[in-house]
Amino acid sequence: MKHVDVLVIGAGPSGTVAATYLANLGYSVMIVEKQEFPRYVIGESLLPKSMEHFEKTGLLPALEEQHFEIKAGALFIKDGKEFRISFDDNFTPGWTWTWQVPRKQFDKTLADETQKKGVEIRYKSTLASIDFSDPELVKFRTQLLDSYQDCTAKFVIDSSGYGGVLTKMLDIPLHVSPTSNMAVYTKLKDDTRDQYATPMQISFEILETDLWLWVIPFHNGNTSLGFVGNRKYFSDFLEEGADVTASFNRMFDRSVKFKERFQGRELLFEPKVHTDYSRSSEKFFGDRYVLTGNTTEFLDPVFSSGVAFATESGYVAAQLVDRQLKGEQIDWQKEYVDHLEYGINVFRTYVKEWYTGNLQKIFFHVNINPLMKKQLTSVLAGYVWDNNNPFVKKHDSIIRTLAEVVDIEKMAKAKA
Numbered sequence: 001m002k003h004v005d006v007l008v009i010g011a012g013p014s015g016t017v018a019a020t021y022l023a024n025l026g027y028s029v030m031i032v033e034k035q036e037f038p039r040y041v042i043g044e045s046l047l048p049k050s051m052e053h054f055e056k057t058g059l060l061p062a063l064e065e066q067h068f069e070i071k072a073g074a075l076f077i078k079d080g081k082e083f084r085i086s087f088d089d090n091f092t093p094g095w096t097w098t099w100q101v102p103r104k105q106f107d108k109t110l111a112d113e114t115q116k117k118g119v120e121i122r123y124k125s126t127l128a129s130i131d132f133s134d135p136e137l138v139k140f141r142t143q144l145l146d147s148y149q150d151c152t153a154k155f156v157i158d159s160s161g162y163g164g165v166l167t168k169m170l171d172i173p174l175h176v177s178p179t180s181n182m183a184v185y186t187k188l189k190d191d192t193r194d195q196y197a198t199p200m201q202i203s204f205e206i207l208e209t210d211l212w213l214w215v216i217p218f219h220n221g222n223t224s225l226g227f228v229g230n231r232k233y234f235s236d237f238l239e240e241g242a243d244v245t246a247s248f249n250r251m252f253d254r255s256v257k258f259k260e261r262f263q264g265r266e267l268l269f270e271p272k273v274h275t276d277y278s279r280s281s282e283k284f285f286g287d288r289y290v291l292t293g294n295t296t297e298f299l300d301p302v303f304s305s306g307v308a309f310a311t312e313s314g315y316v317a318a319q320l321v322d323r324q325l326k327g328e329q330i331d332w333q334k335e336y337v338d339h340l341e342y343g344i345n346v347f348r349t350y351v352k353e354w355y356t357g358n359l360q361k362i363f364f365h366v367n368i369n370p371l372m373k374k375q376l377t378s379v380l381a382g383y384v385w386d387n388n389n390p391f392v393k394k395h396d397s398i399i400r401t402l403a404e405v406v407d408i409e410k411m412a413k414a415k416a
């Protein structure tokens, strides 16, 4: 019987940050990872907020050696108008840049570095069973093909992302949001990019209020492209026997900025169609286990918040696990769930107001106040726990109110 202090399920950003934090403190940690790395997963545009987690766990130097493309801000485009944010114009003190990353290379680097910090990663392995009935030790059985091993741990962190291992094994209800949004994405070899101005700029083009395109250029010559929005724009993709590549190409008819650069180009793989990604677990923790990253909640790709939540939750959970293993009584609801929910609720408002069009109105308003832009940029950098920022603190009213002011100004201008 093998014993570890902590079992982590999944070697994505959330699992590796949590595992490394604990290994750095001397705990024995095992990660069980279903796939072999490098493996593909979506989520390539990071937020500066994540950088502090990589820095504090010592994962940063290995990432820096990869020379990923720096993401210093973002460009939003609508009807030929541009709204540019720069993270060095941030209201909240903290990291002012991050990266745009091919996740295969990014996650493999994180996982390799996590192993170097002493964590055992069992690839192509999963959990055959888990048993919390013993009050001292959690019993679990790992499975690699036909071979099984019985193990024990003091605590379990489920960072299995879209796998949702514990939600399935413990029957924790998972609420899939009734949103009708979906995404279609792929990559191409962007070997003509130098013909265009600022070819490495990460960009988000709004094609309709509820349809947008992401363009994420990578240091390795490839660029990630994805359309996200209401299902009504994607009916061709959902038909039986659909020619997904042809439909993907047709989507560029709506793009003013990127049609010429990308339409009709050979794709590196058939576009992936992703539906029902907005989901939330009813419980984030229980007796000797905690869920982190995408297993807890995922809202929408629009503000690239997924990895930032994954690393924040992994980092905070690992701190609490350490304290609990040292004998402290932890109020998981207050210190973990309430903390995460605070940030999730801020982003939830921004996602909602993006699709109502209110946020877009503010972005493309000619007279956006510089201080407000700083505060807005800070939210978009992932600093959604900064209570000093009115765009965080009053998130549930400020966007709506500002959008109304923009409307009034526009009406006054039209009358003049």
Ligand code: FAD
Pocket (backbone or CB within 6 Å): 009, 010, 011, 012, 013, 014, 015, 032, 033, 034, 035, 041, 042, 043, 044, 045, 046, 047, 125, 126, 127, 159, 160, 161, 162, 163, 164, 165, 183, 274, 277, 292, 293, 294, 295, 298, 300, 301, 304, 305, 306, 307, 308, 310
């Ligand atoms: P993951 O990165 O998914 O890692 C979980 C790991 O668990 C995987 O390696 C998996 O193999 C493993 N696993 C699964 N099941 C099991 C099992 N049974 N046993 C063992 N291991 C298992 N986020 C961003 O930050 N930026 C973006 O630009 C962005 N774009 C997105 C676009 C779309 C269309 C969608 C749907 C999401 C996007 N996201 C983005 C979100 C992002 O994909 C996730 O939030 C992020 O990857 C979560 O990290 P994680 O560590 O929680 O999970």
